[in-house]
Amino acid sequence: MANPFSEIVDLLALVPEGNEEAVDAVRQHDAQLTKPPGSLGKLEELVEWLARWQGKAKPTLDNPMVAIFAGNHGVTDQGVSAFPREVTAQMVANFTAGGAAISQICALHELNLRVFELALELPTGDITQTAAMDDKMCAATIAYGMEAVAGKPDCLAIGEMGIGNTTVAAAIYAALYGGTGADWVGRGTGVDNAGLARKADAVDRALALHRDALGDPLAILAKLGGREIAAMLGAMVAARHQKTPVIVDGFVATSAAAIAHAVNPHAIDHCIFAHVSAESAHAKALAAMGVTPLLDLGMRLGEGSGAALGMVLAKTALHLHRNMATFASAGVSGKD
């Protein structure tokens, strides 16, 4: 029987390079703008990043999209969340109705929001008892996630919603980077100390149960992951092949990038990490991948909220790059 992951492995292995000519063009224009060279710091880097991964000397943000992937998790049976499982579907309705934080960030800053619901009525397997998904379901969900770029966004912010998914993400990090449940779990939506202990225990039991089946990153995703994490992986990879730079949200979204990174570290070169979450192990996961987050605002909401703020910065940066005067046009003297 064919390996269901062969397509995604190929897509992760054979990623296109960035376009350095486009970056050079951006730098040449930037050098003419009325400001000391380099003085906009990471805002300048954001424009270069857009150019590099869009392959455009004049990068665009005409169709910035925030994609939220929502899934449910059997592991919530282990008492790992402060909120009941039905909140996933309720929040999906809230995203669409405009009542959620991400809805309002997108409304204020004119970002397109798309929500991808992943069979919420069919939670994944409880990872302390069984595999989250079989390999075929996992591969199919990755493929579904690739649909996120069908609307041809020129930049994609990726986030998620799923009661129980900080436990699942912690299990993925533990499997990829070592350590026990206690090293990787945090309070998620706000569990108390007993809930935190249940999360750590659930991760440890899941790791023990699946120990012999975690030989490669995609097996880790199938055994310990969740539908929204698989779909985010698909979205990230599809974006790379479609020249769409990606902004990754927080603790859970980063676990999808970690799977990609474990297959091929260069597979996430087109991704920036919007913020470091208050979820305690996020900083450790980012460090394990050698990436630096853009913001540190103590946020831990998920639903793409941090990634959307990253998009606001990118939008601002590009607006400056396109609209600032040059030394020549403004009659401003250059450096002595």
Place this chain on the structure above:
Amino acid sequence: MANPFSEIVDLLALVPEGNEEAVDAVRQHDAQLTKPPGSLGKLEELVEWLARWQGKAKPTLDNPMVAIFAGNHGVTDQGVSAFPREVTAQMVANFTAGGAAISQICALHELNLRVFELALELPTGDITQTAAMDDKMCAATIAYGMEAVAGKPDCLAIGEMGIGNTTVAAAIYAALYGGTGADWVGRGTGVDNAGLARKADAVDRALALHRDALGDPLAILAKLGGREIAAMLGAMVAARHQKTPVIVDGFVATSAAAIAHAVNPHAIDHCIFAHVSAESAHAKALAAMGVTPLLDLGMRLGEGSGAALGMVLAKTALHLHRNMATFASAGVSGKD
């Protein structure tokens, strides 16, 4: 003869307290919004901060203003800047014409921009040779800066423009916090190593020349400061008395807050510090005041650019606070 600083000293000493009832009202509303409590991190704190210092249970950002104060500096005769002095006036024209970074941040995010020109044709005294200003001129400039709140902004972002003013700010920090010029100067708009050495030397010579006249913070401001720094101090203090929260920009703007803080540490309780500048000693100055910056984006442009990004975050935070659904209105289940 009356002490020209008696009014400003009184205003700094007798600052109104924040309104904790307004903060409580914000927290009560926040607890009903469809998100885990605390999950928006510093965005939640920004709304509380607006409420506390506006004294409004329902804070507003209907008239967010970015004020830029521009001054020229005699110390540029010492070769301390990479750009010629005339750039200050050229950039003021650029702010108004819409070509500068701050103009475009304000345009994109609908922030009001006001530029206060401070006798650009009359640079302050070269601090290595004489006082920057006499006390009377300094006090008058502080008073002029108070005009920044005449337009009744509900939040004020404060920034500056002035070729040579990172040298002047470094001198202020050295006088307030100790150390030599080398401890406090940085590359500003981009001086080379020789320029950096000239900056450090200029600060050391200014400190030596004025050594016996730096007994209090306002004397430090007059002897070593600049018109834009004096005016920013006035704006900060007037804002406090008019219940206007203040967002402070980078290395130079912070030196005005440092003068206020040295007179009365509580005089800057209504100020947040938007970002830590790439100008090397800014982090040290913030630490000396015991304040934590909101952003770290490697920026070092001045002209209120970091403060304006802080305003964008505050605007976003308030928009969420006002427009998100509640658990009840959205039919989302609460914590177990």
